Amino acid sequence: xxxxxxxxxxxxxxxxxxxxxxxxxxxxxxxxxxxxxxxxxxxxxxxxxxxxxxxxxxxxxxxxxxxxxxxxxxxxxxxxxxxxxxxxxxxxxxxxxx
Numbered sequence: 637x638x639x640x641x642x643x644x645x646x647x648x649x650x651x652x653x654x655x656x657x658x659x660x661x662x663x664x665x666x667x668x669x670x671x672x673x674x675x676x677x678x679x680x681x682x683x684x685x686x687x688x689x690x691x692x693x694x695x696x697x698x699x700x701x702x703x704x705x706x707x708x709x710x711x712x713x714x715x716x717x718x719x720x721x722x723x724x725x726x727x728x729x730x731x732x733x734x
Contacts, residue, residue: 640681640714643680644680644711645662645700646708647707662680666682669688679713
């Protein structure tokens with residue numbers, strides 16, 4: 637695992653229920669890829685191979701648009717390490733779980 641990506645998809649919709657439905661479709665897509673991920677309140681963190689995660693980043697906005705959002709803002713943070721591995725989700729967060 638040489639890459640960790642945090643992605644936030646913001647469908648530009650007035651109706652909160654529609655926003656949640658579009659975000660749910662984006663998360664379903666992430667689930668279908670088989671990558672390791674964790675859903676948070678504001679973003680979803682994925683970890684794995686750089687090329688696979690970049691393919692997900694490339695597709696996620698279109699997935700949200702196809703789910704009913706006429707406009708989508710997508711924010712991405714990428715932690716990439718060319719040699720070795722990046723810190724994983726659990727290495728960063730397990731000590732804070734209750």
